Amino acid sequence: MTNIISTIFGLSRQAADKPHKRGTVVSPFISRIKIYANLMIVPLLLLTVWQILSGTGLLLEVVLPSPWKVLMGLRTIILDGTLGIDLRDSGIRVLVGYFWGVLIGLSLGLASGLSKFVERLVGPVVDVLRQIPLYAWIPLIILWFGIGEMSKYVIIAKSVFIPVFVNTLQGIRGVSKDYIEVSQVLELRYFKLLSKVVMPSALPSIFTGLRLGAGFAWMAVVAAEMLGGLTGIGYGLLQAKDFLQSDKLIALMLVIGLVGFLVDRVLKLAESSVLHWRKGFSGEK
């Protein structure tokens, strides 16, 4: 196995290096293809392993269906409309929960960041509460809000609140003292200090919170839907399990992963367009 990996990496590295050594110019088209080729290595590898494992016949199909079978399962749930309904219902829950989680997390985070007094009030409480895992909250949330929509919103909002709050607070606390001194020397008024110095400096960290929160929201909705209700991705997973439809089950899991990935990429794009001034380390070739 390790041999296969190193051979694949070794080959691709050679291919990338050779033209440079000969001094030929690499066209942007070719180099883009190379980047896509790099991106495909691990997924193709996993797919190959999966195909080999399911093709040996050692595993029952219900335990591990072949990639092809999963693709057909995906086709079925797309065509019969269940995937669309599940995605729509989960999506709405995520949006509502995310909205409240961000609203509360951002406002409390900003307030704690800007006022030591508020931080003393809120900080330790949040620090204790966030040590309690989501699954420990669920029984109480159900007791209070039932298994309807409200409890799902609360579960999602709670998981979004924590990363947004923590990263907002950290972002403001992390504003460099150097810049604060500049604003003191220039006698900046409070509002200008916030808008020109503190907020732009905290923004990268706040964005990290928003991105983490979006990921957590997507995970939380699946967990929340497995508790009850009759729609949503989480419900779809349970149903697929109950009917031993492992092809649909895995197809749904892949959809969850892909949607989460897309949401993260969209937020990342928004982040880099807002933080265009930032030139981070983008990694070695």
Added chain:
Amino acid sequence: MTVDNSAELTVSRVSKTFSSKSGDVKAINNVSLNIYKGEFVSLIGPSGCGKTTLLRLISGLEQDYEGEIVLEGRRIEKPGLDRGMIFQEHRLLPWLTVGANVALGLPGSKSHNKERVQFYLERVGLADFIDAYPAQLSGGMSQRAAIARALICQPKVMLLDEPFGALDALTRVHMQEEIEKIWLAEKTTMILVTHDIEEAIFLGDRVVVMSTRPAEIDTIVPVSLPRTRDRSSPEFVELRKNVVNIFHEMIGTYSI
């Protein structure tokens, strides 16, 4: 020391002690100095001696000192626009354009300040960079933008804390000439902290040599050479030798 009413900035019997868990550290001991309007004073001393602390006290960024620092009749307690500060690092805000950085200390709208920003950017030779971001500038250019940011508020005193320390030798010499030009044009009082003897003599009307910590004033060397000074002239070289000797003697006495 006698009180001199003609001085713009009076530092009298100033001491500063920093307290920490491991004990108190006295950074400055009983320093008195008069600085006159339009004067260029260089503060020089061994690294870590407390000369930067003195500058930060004058800027108001450091507080709680013994003695008096008085600027035009008012005791300095906190930072203010009447004192411009140039730090060793440029400290431009990376998310603002050069123009917006320079305009930071000005009240009023962007369009309202545009002419002034343009004027001061021209003064420091960055007229074409008003819309650039700090990340696009070289070290010397960034420091010039920082100088424009301080100048535009028209401070009474400019405080320069080893402003060229992080620049390469060639850029540094060029920046020394630039700052002299700005000083001649703006007639602002300037106080420069440096550990570069040549820089101190090239720019200063007086070179204040400070001792090792706690910093005291060891010697004040007046520099009466005509400007712009020629670093290789016999007089310059002689002065330089004198200051080096002062250092040798001082460090000699302290090491016994």
